[in-house]
Each structure stands twice: as structure tokens, then as C-alpha cells.
Amino acid sequence: MLRYFETIIESLRGEHNPLIDKTQGVFYLFCKEEGIVSGLDEIQTLLSLYDIEIEFRKHKQNGQSVKRGELLCSISGEKDTVYRILNTLTHIIGKMMGIASLVRLYQTKLQNAVVMDLNDTITNDHDLIAKAMKDGGAVRLDLFKIDETLIDLTGNRVEAIEKVKTVQSKPVLIEISDIQHFYEVENSNVDFICLKYFNDEAIRRVILDNRGKKRLVIGGLVLPQRLDILGSYQFDYLYTTLFMSASRVYDIGVKVGI
Template sequence: MTLSRLPALMVEPIVRAALLEDLGRAGDLTTDAIVPAAARAETTLAARQPGIVAGLDVAQLAFRLVDPAIEIQVERPDGTALAAGDRIAALSGPVRGMLTAERVALNFLGHLSGVATATATLVEAVRGHKARICCTRKTMPGLRALQKYAVRAGGGINHRFGLDDAVLIKDNHVAVAGGVANAIRRARAGVGHLVKIEVEIDRLDQLDEALGERADAILLDNMSPAELAEAVRRIDGRAVSEASGRITPATAPAIAASGVDLISAGWLTHSAQVLDIGLDWHRPRQALAA
């Protein structure tokens, strides 16, 4: 799958908000007091541990919004596997701008690379099966577009982006509607013909209702591998099958072996561990003494 870059129009407001939060009311007091305005340097973004890089456009934007004179040469683009010590990008330009933007840039880069790395771990765990790894709406507020991009950088695919691009009937919807079939009927009557409908079930006895109402996709929640295999057999290609619940690199292979089409995991975005990436400094081009 080709990894398409996010439009700058989507990314810039997020990065601007993060920089403004950090700069506060008076800017970077520490850097402005210590570093002469004319000081320039060369630095390197480098991986401290193995993983998958994601978020370089975001990090670059953080540096350039602070100082457009900062030049960045990417050496390992998003989606690239990293070993500990690998150079990711080389930076050169004003020291003040680099230091002021450093934390925001690394926060984004480390987090998004962590999401990509977690996704790649699950993708590798199900290699050899048809199941694809996808994310959920369990994203951090304000970061959904970036986190879902990072999932793609790690080799996964995206579930719906919000409440408005697909119908996903959850257990509480079923409870309010009085059953799976009634929930699907109400949903179909309330949306347009191009909107896909998925319904969540957690018992096999609900499956016939979902199939009888021609759900486009069926979310099989917290089922054992044996139950998943039986569900896939009964679905028999009439709907997309998705497994969710208790998904880890250890459990994913058996879940994938059941024959499901998709495996979704919320922790890829809400709990992925940050990938350790640092900004390494070389000798400044000009002395920092005032």
C-alpha cells in the first residue's frame, strides 16, 4: 500500500496549537537568553531503539514554523524500519529555532513512530494469514488524523474516521433498539445507500440476525478462536468479518488463523509506547559565546 502524505492544511493547525501551548506568553526564555541569535548548527534526528518511523512531516513542520531557515534532509522516510542508532534526518540552520521546536517535534515523532511500530508488530504476528490489522476510534483527542496515518505507516489499515463516515452498531445500540435485526433495520432506514453498516455481536446466536439483515460487516467481539472460526464458516463471505478484543502480538496469530478478514485493536493508538528518538548535536558553526 502506498503511504500518501497528509495535506499540510490538515496538519498545520495541530502543530501550531502544540507550539503555541509550549511557547506560552513569552516564548522560549531559556534559549533566547543563552543562545546568540546568529548561532547556527548541524543536528541529526536519530533512533535510540528499533522501530518504524512515522511523523516526519509533522516534525519538519514544527521546526519550520518556528524558523523557516531550518533546513531538513530526510534520510529514512515514514514507514521505514529503523535500527538503534540509525540517522533519520539531518538538520541545519539557526540554533534558537531548533532548540525551541525540539520538544514539540520529538513529541510528535516519537508518539507517531510508536503507533507505527506497534502496528507493525501486529502485522508481523499475523503474517501468512489474510487478516489485516486495523485501528479504531480510540484515538487521542485532536490527533486522530495523525494517529491513523501512523497506523498506515506501520502496515495497517484504518477503520472509520468518525461517527459520520460509516454505521457501527455497538452493543448499547442493540440494547436500545431491542435486538440486532431491529438495530440494522433502523440504521438502514436512516442513512444513504452508500453508507456501509457494521454490527457488533458478542454471541454466535446473534449472527443469523445480522446475516439475515444483510449487514455489510460483522464485528465479532471478544470471541475465542474456535468461536471466530465458526462465525467465519457461517458468514461464508456474505459479510466482512472483523475480530476485536484481547488482541496482542501473542493472541493475534490464533485469531488470524480463524479466517477473519480484519483484526482491530484500540491500543495501537491510545496506548502505544513512544519510540525513543533524539536530536543529536554536532559542533555549532559559530561560537555560542555572546
């Protein structure tokens, strides 16, 4: 995260808006819609790297619910200096709140399961995404994931599990995309089975046949409209890349004071 922030700061060097002076001012950031607060600790870190003279005050805490119009934080310092980084700050908060709010929506629909963060995104803002998911209520599990490509490289699913288990101390998760794959690995020593792109009938069948033997993860494209049905099922975790790809950036407003 620090390296990502350093890149942001480097890109801002030399920028100056001639319409803004260097007198002291305060900028109040507020949310224009209801959601889950995220990103405040992170922009505080960014500001401390950017200019130690800037004063930052949180009015909410990450993970809290916020209503439309409520203040999130205030930033005091030279108007010109704060203005230069303002769009970056509102974008980070908006993006993280979008992820956190979507995760919380999914979590509230699940009666027996928990939203999981598989920690498998590799992007410049990887740490920010992880923090946003945590603020939304997701649980990060440190697992070794066997995907379809690794299965092809190893031979078959059972062999892949056995080979991984000999070299990995982490719990092992295997992704499957067909119900027949479940019957291939149900008696193996894999710890988690992720059902990707299963329809509701196939999920119910696996849950009944699994009888609690393996930890089950519902994965793949899990759209919000499926949550009312899936929410009552007896599985352990839910994970979908929609938290990153489909979450929108929340609109963060700014009020300027003296």
C-alpha cells in the first residue's frame, strides 16, 4: 500500500492551480448516499506521507454505517496543497466504500454463511481492496487454492490435492465447476471445496451429499438477485469477484470551510 501511495504522491508533484491560494482552510468530506464507511484510515496514511503539516480528523470509523449527508472526515491545511490531492482522496474513499457496502449487502442476506476474501487479487491497490472487504464484514482466509489450470498441470483433481498437501501447510481449497467433480474429491483430504457457477439445484445436491464433511464455498458469478435463495442454504462461505468488478465508486462530496 505504501508503494502505491508513493506513486500517487509522485504524480502530484509540480501541480498547481493558480486560482487557489496558500491560505489555511478546512475541507469536509461527506457521503452523498447511505453505505459502509471505508478508506478513512488509508487516506490518513496517504496524507501523512503527502504533507505532515496537514491535519486530519475522522468523524466516522471504518466499518460503520453512514447516512446520506453525514460527515466522514475533515482535512485542514493550505488550500492549494489539500486541493491537489482532493480528487485522489475522494476516489479512494468512494471506491473502498463501494466495495465495503456491497460486501455488507451480501453478508446481511446470508443466514448461515460468511463472505470470504480469498486474497487472490494482484493489483496496485490490492491492500485497499482487502481493507474495504474487511470493513464490509468479509473474513480473510489464508488458503492454498487449486484452480482448473493447476489441475491440468498436475494430472487430475485427486492427484493435485495429494501433491499440494505434501508441500503446503495451509488449508487447501479446490475449485470445481461440475457436480461430478465434487464426487471425485469428496473423500480426498482437501479442506475446502469451492462450487463455481453451480445452479441452485446442484448446490442443494452437494450440500445434502456433503453432510458437513468438507467446508463448502459458493463461488463464481453470484448476482445479488440470487441471495434471497442462497441465503438460507447450509454452506460455510461465499466468494465472488463481483465485489471488485461490479461495485461502484460512491459519490463523496466536499464542503470548504475556513
